[in-house]
Amino acid sequence: xxxxxxxxxxxxxxxxxxxxxxxxxxxxxxxxxxxxxxxxxxxxxxxxxxxxxxxxxxxxxxxxxxxxxxxxxxxxxxxxxxxxxxxxxxxxxxxxxxxxxxxxxxxxxxxxxxxxxxxxxxxxxxxxxxxxxxxxxxxxxxxxxxxxxxxxxxxxxxxxxxxxxxxxxxxxxxxxxxxxxxxxxxxxxxxxxxxxxxxxxxxxxxxxxxxxxxxxxxxxxxxxxxxxxxxxxxxxxxxxxxxxxxxxxxxxxxxxxxxxxxxxxxxxxxxxxxxxxxxxxxxxxxxxxxxxxxxxxxxxxxxxxxxxxxxxxxxxxxxxxxxxxxxxxxxxxxxxxxxxxxxxxxxxxxxxxxxxxxxxxxxxxxxxxxxxxxxxxxxxxxxxxxxxxxxxxxxxxxxxxxxxxxxxxxxxxxxxxxxxxxxxxxxxxxxxxxxxxxxxxxxxxxxxxxxxxxxxxxxxxxxxxxxxxxxxxxxxxxxxxxxxxxxxxxxxxxxxxxxxxxxxxxxxxxxxxxxxxxxxxxxxxxxxxxxxxxxxxxxxxxxx
Ligand SMILES: [Zn+2]
Numbered sequence: 271x272x273x274x275x276x277x278x279x280x281x282x283x284x285x286x287x288x289x290x291x292x293x294x295x296x297x298x299x300x301x302x303x304x305x306x307x308x309x310x311x312x313x314x315x316x317x318x319x320x321x322x323x324x325x326x327x328x329x330x331x332x333x334x335x336x337x338x339x340x341x342x343x344x345x346x347x348x349x350x351x352x353x354x355x356x357x358x359x360x361x362x363x364x365x366x367x368x369x370x371x372x373x374x375x376x377x378x379x380x381x382x383x384x385x386x387x388x389x390x391x392x393x394x395x396x397x398x399x400x401x402x403x404x405x406x407x408x409x410x411x412x413x414x415x416x417x418x419x420x421x422x423x424x425x426x427x428x429x430x431x432x433x434x435x436x437x438x439x440x441x442x443x444x445x446x447x448x449x450x451x452x453x454x455x456x457x458x459x460x461x462x463x464x465x466x467x468x469x470x471x472x473x474x475x476x477x478x479x480x481x482x483x484x485x486x487x488x489x490x491x492x493x494x495x496x497x498x499x500x501x502x503x504x505x506x507x508x509x510x511x512x513x514x515x516x517x518x519x520x521x522x523x524x525x526x527x528x529x530x531x532x533x534x535x536x537x538x539x540x541x542x543x544x545x546x547x548x549x550x551x552x553x554x555x556x557x558x559x560x561x562x563x564x565x566x567x568x569x570x571x572x573x574x575x576x577x578x579x580x581x582x583x584x585x586x587x588x589x590x591x592x593x594x595x596x597x598x599x600x601x602x603x604x605x606x607x608x609x610x611x612x613x614x615x616x617x618x619x620x621x622x623x624x625x626x627x628x629x630x631x632x633x634x635x636x637x638x639x640x641x642x643x644x645x646x647x648x649x650x651x652x653x654x655x656x657x658x659x660x661x662x663x664x665x666x667x668x669x670x671x672x673x674x675x676x677x678x679x680x681x682x683x684x685x686x687x688x689x690x691x692x693x694x695x696x697x698x699x700x701x702x703x704x705x706x707x708x709x710x711x712x713x714x715x716x717x718x719x720x721x722x723x724x725x726x727x728x729x730x731x732x733x734x735x736x737x738x739x740x741x742x743x744x745x746x747x748x749x750x751x752x753x754x755x756x757x758x759x760x761x762x763x764x765x766x767x768x769x770x771x772x773x774x775x776x777x778x779x780x781x782x783x784x785x786x787x788x789x790x791x792x793x794x795x796x797x798x799x800x801x802x803x804x805x806x807x808x809x810x811x812x813x814x
Contacts, residue, residue, distance in 0.1 A: 280492040280499075286327045287334075287348050289335070289345050292331070293452060295324055295328070299328075302332055303335075303344035304344065307344040313424065314428075314444040314445065315425070315426070315427045315428070315445050316402075316430065316441070316444040317329060317427065317428065317449060318431070318446060318448050320431060321487050321489065322486075322489030322490050322491075323449040323450065325400075326429050328447075330356060331346060333356055334348065336394050337352040337356065337392045337394055355391065362390055362391070363390060363391055363392040365398065366400065368400050368401055369399055369405045370401040370404045375409055378405065378413065379409065379412065381397065382416065385420075385421060388421075388423055393423075394424065395421075396425045396427065398427045402428040402429060402430045403432040403435030410437050417440065428444060432778070434777050451487070452487070453486075454481040454482055456488075457491045458478060458480075458481040460488065461477050461480060461491060464495065470506065472506035473505070476507055483517075483554075515554070517550070523555070523558045526538055526541045527559060527562050527579055530559075532582065538612075539612055542611055542612065552607040553607060556607060557599075562579075563590060563591045563594060564591070567587045567588065567591060570582075570583065594614055598610075698735050698770065698772070699733055701730060701732060704733060707768060711767045712726065714766060715760060721756055724753040724756060727742055727743070728741055728776070736772045740776050741778070742776060742779065743778070744778045744780060750777070750778050753776045757773075757774050
């Protein structure tokens with residue numbers, strides 16, 4: 271047993287066993303503890319959140335809490351026979367079902383017959399259904415029946431990254447808890463604790479790199495740490511992190527960005543040669559470059575750490591950011607990511623034509639383009655003064671800033687017949703049209719003040735017939751739920767601008783949109799960015 275413990279993955283060894291050990295998610299934890307304290311835990315609970323944010327850990331802790339014989343102010347003791355049996359996974363009254371597996375589907379089928387048997391050892395029987403959005407069509411009715419009249423002694427806990435896959439009658443019977451991505455500080459803090467306990471040391475920069483790469487998921491961070499600690503026995507250095515994870519050192523990223531911003535394509539291409547020779551991952555490099563550019567943009571606004579690039583000016587930085595952001599890393603197409611990066615390197619003026627992707631790209635939102643989160647506002651707005659927009663009789667010049675930022679594909683092909691020229695001639699709207707008119711749509715819908723934060727928080731990610739899909743960042747699925755309730759206002763706004771009736775579907779997606787006004791500063795920042803993109807739009811217009 272001890273030898274397995276030695277090789278046990280960090281994320282298993284360090285899995286939270288009590289509410290107090292959960293990192294972040296304070297609001298959810300507090301609500302759950304209160305429910306435990308007052309003995310009012312719902313029999314149907316749904317944990318929603320990105321991977322690695324603690325959904326199943328919370329479900330297990332809650333299972334302990336409702337069974338613990340030595341409960342302490344809503345916190346399970348983690349020492350009584352019930353707690354220990356759950357922690358060690360050896361009680362027959364806790365069912366952990368992975369809905370994504372075949373065995374999971376069989377288990378759900380069995381559930382109907384067995385759910386009515388009272389627990390054998392614990393006070394309550396608990397079913398934890400992980401990846402629950404993957405539950406098959408024929409299995410849902412079984413669950414619904416059970417959820418409608420659950421035996422007194424049973425609790426159901428669902429965990430899912432995509433609750434949009436749940437049937438509505440199921441959702442309406444579950445109490446929902448939304449977990450957010452963890453911050454770099456939260457992840458870094460736990461990594462430091464783990465390292466200290468293992469007697470290992472690490473450069474702060476190394477920890478920071480891992481925490482950033484994990485993108486809000488503790489489990490990914492812990493897996494990376496595992497991998498890193500297994501390949502080296504000394505102090506963990508940033509250099510080692512980059513080496514093992516295929517990352518590029520900061521200086522090289524900066525040199526590339528310098529070439530990108532200043533239009534020195536040859537220097538940039540040589541850098542790319544070097545990276546490929548050293549076997550660096552261009553995908554990770556592109557993300558690093560986008561992040562670097564974002565920081566430089568902030569620096570040029572007098573925020574964050576000063577950057578040498580900031581001297582290029584916000585306009586040039588924004589133009590470069592837009593060229594990088596238009597790279598669809600999931601589908602780089604012929605020539606791969608390398609070619610896309612080379613195209614981005616070509617001089618800013620020429621970039622619009624050269625980097626124009628095949629028209630098909632237009633239909634495919636660059637859902638990845640991750641780190642532009644803080645370079646929020648929208649390239650699409652720069653299309654406003656272009657020929658394609660003015661050909662539209664009903665299209666007034668769009669305001670300089672819009673929330674749709676995947677739109678460079680739309681405006682980058684000024685010579686082509688615009689995809690949006692004939693909305694009436696098509697059976698329904700296209701994503702390209704939607705992106706092009708997005709600024710207007712935002713403006714129209716913003717006239718209803720309570721709806722404004724919603725339309726600003728999302729962007730169009732798909733069109734199917736007359737159904738328009740709006741994506742909300744997974745981290746803000748709260749907005750998605752509110753938007754769902756105000757769908758009529760959204761539908762009315764979109765329909766009015768496009769001139770065709772549409773229905774709207776709201777989904778949580780892996781999109782990053784403009785920063786929401788969480789603090790007064792971000793509102794100011796947003797204004798600043800609008801100004802930048804506004805200036806920049808003029809530049810592009812002059813060139814074209
Ligand atoms: Zn206990």
